[in-house]
Amino acid sequence: MSEQKSRKESNPSPPRGPGGFGGHGMMMPGEKASDFKGTIGRLIKYLGSYKLPILICFAFSAASAVFSIVGPKVLGQATTRLFEGAMGKIAGSGVGIDFSAIARILLTLALLYVLSALFGYIQSWIMAGVSVKISYRFRKDISEKINRLPLSYFDGVSQGEVLSRVTNDVDTVNQTLNQNISQIISSVTTLVGVLVMMLTISWLMTLVTLLIIPLSLILVTAVAKFSQKYFAQQQNYLGHVNGHIEEMYGGHLVMKAFNGEEKSVEEFDKLNRVLYDSAWKSQFLSGLMMPAMSFIGNLGFVAMCILGGWLAIKKAITVGDIQAFVQYVKSFTQPLAQVAGISNTIQQTAAAAERVFEFLDEKEESPDAGQTDIAQPLADQVEFKNVRFGYSPDKIIIKDFSASVKPGQKVAIVGPTGAGKTTIVKLLMRFYELNGGSIRIDGRDSRDFTREELRSKFGMVLQDTWLYNGTIMDNIRYGRLDATDEEVMEAAKAAHCDNFIRALPDGYNMVLDEEASNISQGQKQLLTIARAILADPKILILDEATSSVDTRTEVLIQKAMDRLMKGRTSFVIAHRLSTIRDADLILVMNDGDIVEQGRHEELLERGGFYANLYNSQFELAQAG
Structure with a gap:
């Protein structure tokens, strides 16, 4: 019997940066897909049966963004009414502030924001349902695939690797679908809409704003590229640390028996030092983005305020339009940062989806x-x-x-x-x-x-006992699922394990833990023999x-086996x-x-x- 190579390294979820621009989380680059376009194309095909809800989600997301975009322009009208009324009152040439007109404007503004929030809620609700269904389908396909794979596949792949694809990789795809797909539509809609609104206010101020964008993109690209290797190293060594801990925990008794504590701690410290170093550098570099972007953004605000004040003096723009423009600039830089963050997320999602598709493409029996x-x-x-x-x-x-x-x-x-x-x-x-x-x-x-x-x-009793987390009754009944309780007990008696079962807390209804550590190794073997007896194989x-x-x-079991084998x-x-x-x-x-x-x-x-x-x-x- 060939020994299977066990690789204990886990595959942790991709690390996230401390925060992107505009207060939104940003996933930094880590593992990348070897065939990005092919994987994304296949993922889109995988989403084919959910076209209608996804299109509805996109429509609601775009509508939510549009209602939100119009808001600053409407608010700017209220600011202009308030400013002109106040200035007219001071000059003694006007009728003062028209509070009823301002109230109507604010009521319209409130309605727009309520509609924006409502549409955003609906699209989130729809997308959450779609993403969960996709995750369910992925895990169902993987589960069915496992049963169709030959045992030779598992000789070279560890259980942890397979579980990682079922859990971590599918979760990564789920998070992207749930959080980022609709956000892409919202961000693109916001970018286009805000740009249009800015141009309607002042093409000159819009040009100054657009000149700042290349600086931001250059900064994001440079820092992300430099920090990528540290995020990849962090993810890699997180797996090493988890694998070492899992091995030491699984073989804790052996490690203690051979006085291996000191060596285990030394190995852990060595791995943990590399993990600490890479994690510190990656988090520090990603943390630089926020203050650096804020600095560049503040330079832009200073330029816009000076230019806006000059245009207001020239009567080329109103005070309300300046206030609306400032809000639009904030709304413009935020989706830019979101798109930058989402691009990294999409890279990692493609890598996760590629691993899932690779597993689903494995040669079957x-x-x-x-x-x-x-x-x-x-x-x-x-x-x-x-x-x-x-x-x-x-x-x-x-x-x-x-x-x-x-x-x-x-x-x-x-x-x-x-x-x-x-x-x-x-x-x-x-x-x-x-x-x-x-x-x-x-x-x-x-x-x-x-x-x-x-x-x-066939009926099999192996030297490596396999019992699952469930009652003793259910573990024996696994040999024949339609067996009655009485038949299960008769099989237990034939395997000479009825007496010790009845002596346990809750007897046949006692629940075995995941490792079945609450019974002895010999008792485990007796239960598997009872299972084979119940199966009544040819x-x-x-x-x-x-x-x-x-x-x-052994003597008792041998007698039971002789009767069974007759x-x-x-x-x-x-x-x-x-x-x-x-x-x-x-x-x-x-x-x-x-x-x-x-x-x-x-x-x-x-x-x-x-x-x-x-x-x-x-x-x-x-x-x-």
Whole structure:
């Protein structure tokens, strides 16, 4: 059985800067997509079924921006009425301030802002629903994809990597859809609308404002480019730190037992120092943008105030228009900063979406060649014919495996570590496809069965127990989901675990935690055996099924297994050869081939490889 390489580095959510311009959050550059255009195009196609709500959202977002844009112009009229009335009163040539006209203007202004807020709320509500549905669809597709991937894929990819795509990457896409897509429309609408309104007030003041924009863009680009490497390093080392902590926590007992605390702390400090350095630099550089942009913006305000005052003296502009123009300048720089921030967010979103699409594009298991008649009973005759297999084509570990197993036989597969014992049963259940030869069940190639139908005939008890967060009753019932409580309890009694279950708090209704750490390793193994008994399979596979239980429990389990295996074809993989002395057939493997086969007594009489294995274990037991 090949060892899977476990990469514990997590993939944290992309770091965000302390704040963009105009008080809006700004995501800084980190990981970028290798095919930005292709990924964005595919993401747009993925959104195709939500065209109508997205278009409605865009329309409401644009309407909200338009109502907000008109506001300063209307407010400027009120300011002009107030200023002209006050100046006329002072000069004694006017009728004073027309408060009723100002009230009507303010009422109109309030209505515009209420409509703007209402349309903004509606578009946010629609977009939130769309983004959640997209996230649901992404996770559903990933979940279904996981079940279609061959086990060979997971040999080279860690569980954390797959989970990262389900959680972090999908969340990144969700946040962008929810927060940024409508904001892009709003920002573009605001930019165009504000520019038009500014031109209607004064083309000269608008020109001065536009001259400041290149300075802002140059500053944003320079700082963002310089800080990008530190944000990338920060994200990378955050994964290293999280991976180190996860490894130390997962192996805490081993680490304590070997006095590895000091080395663990040293490694953590080394990683944490790099993380601190990159995080400090990235946050400092991104923090420079706000004061620098404020400085450039203030220079623009000074220029506009001087120019506006001069135009007011020349009677080329009213005081209210100056006030409205100042508001428009603020409204103009804010969407510019938002667009700059969103561009970085889109880069990271494309990277996240690309990782999701890469996973969805992974090569799946080869399709089933045929459909076996489900009603057709199996006689459980199994034949391995010149089986050849390797986890990679250039490293063949099962070279030429041939064996014939009659219905109802108890077959033991023994051999040293790495001989290929567990690999054989994985091939039997089509977890992997053969490189050569065939496995035949009742004379039919196993590839002529659908995987679902083939695996429904097998029951497995592995040396690595798997129990999930749920009650003991539900964990045993996993072997046959339609089983009654009474049938579950009968299976538990057959596996000799009924007594210890009833002694636990809440008995069969006791909830196991995620690691099932509230019961012993031996008790876990008993529960998995009860699950296999409940499944009542046609063919049994026991992979070191008693490796984690004490001698007394092993004797009880062995009796239960003998009753269970009676009349069934069963494959037993065991290192302790004393447990398989009564096997009908023992296949002795070494380096991927069968070197001997026969019954226990026959193999001992030959004095070959099996006899050496058995005698060495016997001598070790005697010495112990």
